[in-house]
Amino acid sequence: MRDLAESVESVEQLATVWRAMVLDRDPDADVRDLPGIAVRWADCRFAFWNCVTLTDVGADPGLLKQRLDEAAGIMRSKSHSGFLWVFEDLLDGPARAALDESAGRAGLRYAFPGTGTAGDLLPVPDPVHPELTFVRVRDDELLHSYADINSRAYGFPLEDGRDGLAGSSLWKSGVFAYLGLRDGVPVTCAATVEADGRLFVVLVATNPAWERRGYGEAVTRKALHEGARATGLTRATLHATAAGAPVYPRIGFRPNSPVRFYSLGD
Numbered sequence: 001m002r003d004l005a006e007s008v009e010s011v012e013q014l015a016t017v018w019r020a021m022v023l024d025r026d027p028d029a030d031v032r033d034l035p036g037i038a039v040r041w042a043d044c045r046f047a048f049w050n051c052v053t054l055t056d057v058g059a060d061p062g063l064l065k066q067r068l069d070e071a072a073g074i075m076r077s078k079s080h081s082g083f084l085w086v087f088e089d090l091l092d093g094p095a096r097a098a099l100d101e102s103a104g105r106a107g108l109r110y111a112f113p114g115t116g117t118a119g120d121l122l123p124v125p126d127p128v129h130p131e132l133t134f135v136r137v138r139d140d141e142l143l144h145s146y147a148d149i150n151s152r153a154y155g156f157p158l159e160d161g162r163d164g165l166a167g168s169s170l171w172k173s174g175v176f177a178y179l180g181l182r183d184g185v186p187v188t189c190a191a192t193v194e195a196d197g198r199l200f201v202v203l204v205a206t207n208p209a210w211e212r213r214g215y216g217e218a219v220t221r222k223a224l225h226e227g228a229r230a231t232g233l234t235r236a237t238l239h240a241t242a243a244g245a246p247v248y249p250r251i252g253f254r255p256n257s258p259v260r261f262y263s264l265g266d
Contacts, residue, residue, distance in 0.1 A: 004057070007089040007257035010116030011055055013237045014085065015040065016195045017202060018051050024170040025049050030078075036067050043078050046147075046164025047156070048203070050082020057090050061102065064095040068106040075264050076107075082263070084108060087116060089257035099260065107265050114259035115245050118237040121252030122199065122228040127221035129180070129214060132188070134222045137177035143168065145179060145186040146203075153205035175202070176227040180219040188215035192227035192236070199227045201238035217247045224251070 015033070018040035022029045030041040036056040042049040052071045056063060071084050086103075088096050095102075100110060127134075137143050143165055151161030171177055176199075177191035188206040192199040201223065206216045224236060239259060240248050249255070 003256065004089060006118050006254075007087055007116060008057060009118060010237060010239070010256055011038075011053060011087050011090065013195055013198065013200050014038075014051075014053060014239065015055070017193060017200045018049075018053075020170065020174075020193070020195075021202070022049050022051070024168055025164060034070075036063070037071055037074070039074060041074070041078060041082060042164075043080050044163050045080055045157075045160040047080070047082050047160070048154075049164050050078065050080055051085060052082070053085040054087070054090065059091050059095050061095045061098050064091060064099070065102050065106070068102055068108065072106040072108055072264065083111060084262040085114075086260045086262065087257040088260060103262050104265070108262040109265040111261040111263045113242050114261060115240045116237070116256045116259060117240055117245075117248050117253035118198075118235065118256060119251075119253045120235050122224060122234045122236055124221050124224050124228070124251065126225050127218045129218040131182050131213065132180040132215060132218055134178050134180055134219065136226070137175075137179060137191075138172055140166065140172075142179060142186075143171055143177075146171070146177060146189045146191075149179075149186060149189045149207055150203050150205040152207050176223050176230065178219055178222045178226065180215050180222070182210065182215075188219045190216070190220040190223040192223045194227070194231050194233065195237075197233065197235070199224060199231065199233050199236040201236060204238075204244060216244060217250065220247070221251060 147161035147165040180188040
């Protein structure tokens with residue numbers, strides 16, 4: 001049985017880190033903690049910075065329906081699209097079984113799956129990959145490369161990724177963001193950021209043309225290694241996509257709650 005406390009931790013880490021990321025993108029962004037809902041919405045073209053999350057623990061079908069309706073209403077009020085994050089383990093059994101149907105009635109459609117993960121795994125050794133060199137993101141050119149890798153990996157227009165990261169001072173100083181370069185060309189990226197006594201791994205991506213070579217794992221290890229070395233932290237959390245989920249247990253992460261991402265229906 002999964003540890004509910006780790007699922008709660010996963011939600012809280014998301015709310016903490018996304019607050020910083022969204023306010024970095026726009027100091028006037030919609031950042032609110034409502035009953036049962038955390039709003040972290042930059043209303044920018046980078047959809048990952050437009051986030052609503054359900055936060056009730058043990059929600060039953062009636063409460064779930066209410067929260068889904070409220071979340072969909074918030075999303076409809078925005079100019080740009082984004083995602084509702086639902087951590088399944090925070091729902092009771094009947095609510096979990098009714099989730100997709102309830103979301104559909106609220107005007108939401110299932111987008112893709114994810115998984116919360118965490119582990120007391122730090123420090124990790126400084127990684128070596130025979131095809132990569134690593135460089136920390138310290139200037140706008142490298143930050144653009146980081147954004148472009150994410151856009152290509154997740155199927156966003158390049159302009160959308162850059163709208164989320166371009167010009168950020170946080171990503172060039174407060175985030176341990178690393179690129180993996182193959183023959184001098186950025187092909188993979190990962191970052192960690194300190195959050196409530198943990199390192200949170202954020203926006204791991206590999207250019208689809210260079211997948212299945214161990215690049216994502218290597219650059220994630222680099223971001224973890226450098227983040228732990230700078231902060232002394234020993235615990236890390238992340239939210240894995242389906243593509244990345246098999247990688248992270250090899251580093252030491254343990255899955256907790258499945259996550260379902262929803263967007264507004266047509």
